[in-house]
Amino acid sequence: xxxxxxxxxxxxxxxxxxxxxxxxxxxxxxxxxxxxxxxxxxxxxxxxxxxxxxxxxxxxxxxxxxxxxxxxxxxxxxxxxxxxxxxxxxxxxxxxxxxxxxxxxxxxxxxxxxxxxxxxxxxxxxxxxxxxxxxxxxxxxxxxxxxxxxxxxxxxxxxxxxxxxxxxxxxxxxxxxxxxxxxxxxxxxxxxxxxxxxxxx
Numbered sequence: 030x031x032x033x034x035x036x037x038x039x040x041x042x043x044x045x046x047x048x049x050x051x052x053x054x055x056x057x058x059x060x061x062x063x064x065x066x067x068x069x070x071x072x073x074x075x076x077x078x079x080x081x082x083x084x085x086x087x088x089x090x091x092x093x094x095x096x097x098x099x100x101x102x103x104x105x106x107x108x109x110x111x112x113x114x115x116x117x118x119x120x121x122x123x124x125x126x127x128x129x130x131x132x133x134x135x136x137x138x139x140x141x142x143x144x145x146x147x148x149x150x151x152x153x154x155x156x157x158x159x160x161x162x163x164x165x166x167x168x169x170x171x172x173x174x175x176x177x178x179x180x181x182x183x184x185x186x187x188x189x190x191x192x193x194x195x196x197x198x199x200x201x202x203x204x205x206x207x208x209x210x211x212x213x214x215x216x217x218x219x220x221x222x223x224x225x226x227x228x229x230x
Contacts, residue, residue, distance in 0.1 A: 031130035032157035037107055047110035051088045066211035067149040068094040070224070071179060075100070079144040082171055083122075084129055084164075085152030087111045093119025095147075103139055105132060130160035132167045142173040147180075149211075153193065154186025161188070165200035169229055178202055181211060181224040190223050202227040 033041075040046050058064055068091055071081065079100050083092035086104030088111050096102040102122035106112050112126045123139060129152075135141050146168045156164055168178045180197075184190065194204060205228050209220035216223060 031128060031163070032159045034107060034128070034130075034155050034157050034160070036155040037128075040108060040110070047108055051111070051114050054088065054090060064090055065094055067091050067147065067181065068098070070211045070213065071095060071145055071147050072098050072100075074177065074179070074226075075144050080140075080142070080173075082134075082143040082146045084132070084146050084148040084168060085150060085155070086115060086124070087150055089115030089119035089122070089124065091147060091149050092122050092124075096122045103134065103143075105129065105134070129156070129164045129167065132164075132171070134171060141171045142176070143171055144173055144176050146172055146176070146178045148178070149181050151182045151186060153180060153182040154188055156188075158187075161193075162196045162200050165197055165202055169201040172229055174229060176229065177205070178227045179224065180227065181222065184221045184223075190220075193223070194225070197225065197227055198230075201230045203230050 077099055081095050081100050081102050083102060083104040086092045086106045089104060092102040092104040104115055104122055105125040105127050107128050109126045112124045115124045172178060197204060204225055206226040207216035208214060208224040209216045209222055211224055
């Protein structure tokens with residue numbers, strides 16, 4: 030068994046956390062916040078009807094919108110409450126409950142060879158440190174040969190960007206384009222967010 034993620038520990042200690050998290054994003058949408066930046070970036074990078082894996086999909090905010098744009102989407106998250114919300118609010122994609130550190134979708138009857146694996150919403154900051162390389166390795170093994178992993182998360186979450194990029198290399202991912210925002214601003218030494226677009230080594 031892999032070390033439990035920070036998210037798993039949070040919901041074990043506070044079972045109502047999932048409900049509040051889901052409601053927070055619903056409130057933000059009602060208030061007019063732009064919650065589709067990741068979707069626009071991913072959609073601009075793929076052809077129509079691409080196969081997309083939303084890794085750490087939460088309540089389906091990214092994967093559900095990508096499905097609505099015509100892509101074939103699979104979403105996976107360790108939190109069954111978030112998966113239940115995704116199934117209710119965004120029917121159509123395939124939603125799977127599972128730990129990213131143990132992700133083996135073909136063993137569950139889901140074809141791999143994704144055109145894109147997208148991991149948004151600071152998922153990387155919630156991983157148990159001992160599982161980081163393994164999670165990234167599983168991203169790589171689920172990609173098509175010319176597929177790309179698009180991984181975004183913020184600073185200050187216990188995962189230094191330099192360590193993350195070294196882990197990507199160890200896991201078989203090659204950094205192709207480093208960005209500092211989902212609206213494609215360049216990554217610099219002062220960036221407080223990274224969107225790493227990686228290919229398979």
